[in-house]
Amino acid sequence: MELNFILNGKPLTLTEVDEETTLLQLLRDRLGLTGAKRGCDTGVCGACSVLVDGRLAKSCRTPLAQVDGHEVTTIEGLRGPDGDLSALQTAFLEYGAVQCGFCTPGMVIAAEALLRRNPHPTRAEIRRGIAGNICRCTGYQQIVDAIEAAAAQRLAQEGEEDG
Ligand code: FES
Ligand code: FES
Structure with missing residues (x-):
């Protein structure tokens, strides 16, 4: 085909x-x-x-x-056009949410999908948003922290752009 x-x-x-x-x-x-x-x-x-x-x-x-x-x-x-990591990827690094290269790309993608449909998720919604992604290190706490921080940062950025 x-x-x-x-x-x-x-x-x-x-x-x-x-x-x-x-x-x-x-x-x-x-x-x-x-x-x-x-x-x-x-x-x-x-x-x-x-x-x-x-x-x-x-x-x-x-x-x-x-x-x-x-x-x-x-x-x-x-990544941005200049090759920079997105704010979400940077948040994963900053919050220690990257523990291995195996689950992390899928986890970031799941987080991106969540934030596109729900820009301001609760922690429970974040957990549901990544429920289909398994981390065998059980580092979910840091992952939820990173997604929460990225959401707050995106909203702040949007506020700046609107204002
Ligand atoms: S490799 Fe596709 S869900 Fe596991
Ligand atoms: S960080 Fe990849 S399996 Fe946990």
Whole structure:
């Protein structure tokens, strides 16, 4: 099949794509984007999380037909145009929410999806927002702290821009 979609803000056309391929296989094995991790490969752990049209998706369970004509954002696409880490990524670093490279990209993506649909979540809502992402170090406290701080920072920034 031919596949047309927007990947991290850039339109992309790929030919000779096996339609049985999952989005995770395409990203990692053909496009060399290894930020989304292959954990369980069964839709359970969240390590492979990406955004499809801004909504959280487990790329190991996303058939390419669901991506054709849509917009995909991976962890690589969260950086600013000058390559700087986003405020959310920086908050993960500052609050000690990054403990391993395996769950963290998916966790940041889940947090990004949450903050896009709910810019001012409660701690309980944050916990629900990352419920599909497993951290085996059980460092959830720091992760919730980081997301809460990033939300507050985003709101403050928006207030400055409006004012
Ligand atoms: S690798 Fe996709 S949910 Fe675990
Ligand atoms: S920080 Fe990655 S599994 Fe806990």
